[in-house]
Amino acid sequence: MIEALRDAVQRIFDLGGPVVILLGALSIVVSAVVLYKLWQFTAAGVGRHRALREAIEAWDMGNRLAARRHLDLSRSYLRPVVAMALDGQGDADRLEAEAEARFARLESGLRLLDSIAQLAPLLGLFGTVLGMISAFQALQEAGAQVDPSILAGGIWVALLTTAVGLAVAMPTALVLSWFEGRMDAERVLAHKALRTILAPAGQAQTFAPAATAAPAHA
Numbered sequence: 001m002i003e004a005l006r007d008a009v010q011r012i013f014d015l016g017g018p019v020v021i022l023l024g025a026l027s028i029v030v031s032a033v034v035l036y037k038l039w040q041f042t043a044a045g046v047g048r049h050r051a052l053r054e055a056i057e058a059w060d061m062g063n064r065l066a067a068r069r070h071l072d073l074s075r076s077y078l079r080p081v082v083a084m085a086l087d088g089q090g091d092a093d094r095l096e097a098e099a100e101a102r103f104a105r106l107e108s109g110l111r112l113l114d115s116i117a118q119l120a121p122l123l124g125l126f127g128t129v130l131g132m133i134s135a136f137q138a139l140q141e142a143g144a145q146v147d148p149s150i151l152a153g154g155i156w157v158a159l160l161t162t163a164v165g166l167a168v169a170m171p172t173a174l175v176l177s178w179f180e181g182r183m184d185a186e187r188v189l190a191h192k193a194l195r196t197i198l199a200p201a202g203q204a205q206t207f208a209p210a211a212t213a214a215p216a217h218a
Contacts, residue, residue, distance in 0.1 A: 126161075
């Protein structure tokens, strides 16, 4: 098993050089990070906020008991932040800071994916340049007995690194875009939830008659 793996690595090294080996290692890193982030998002309940939304809607309508009941059923990672707001924490900056701390944990690793998505094509291009240099060196050493197959073989091997770099970068960029889109949606939800709790519509309706009754009494 180890010998077969060693032979496979050696063949890849002979074909594409150290750049292909490095790109292969980066693809393994990307796969590991993506699997971890999928598990983390699932465990945190990203995108699954039904009970939390129902709690916020109940609070907005002035039904405090229903809001507490729905919140107790929530398994969202934002539940502690919403609970702080329901318990009377009126500092919006503090609540948003608590939410951002949770977002930061969910966004850990995304910067690494972004770096690999940008670096992989450059590594592929670097390998292509090195391969082209080797191909033209071989062509020069052939002297007058130039064989077109020498140059053609060197070129396709050199271009292989660019193809591998793009093959690593494109799916990484797509997955990163998906993760970032999910986090943008989470931020919108958290911002709306906290603003709704701090200024519910039910409270505005409660104080509206008093505000209109004051001039009539005067």
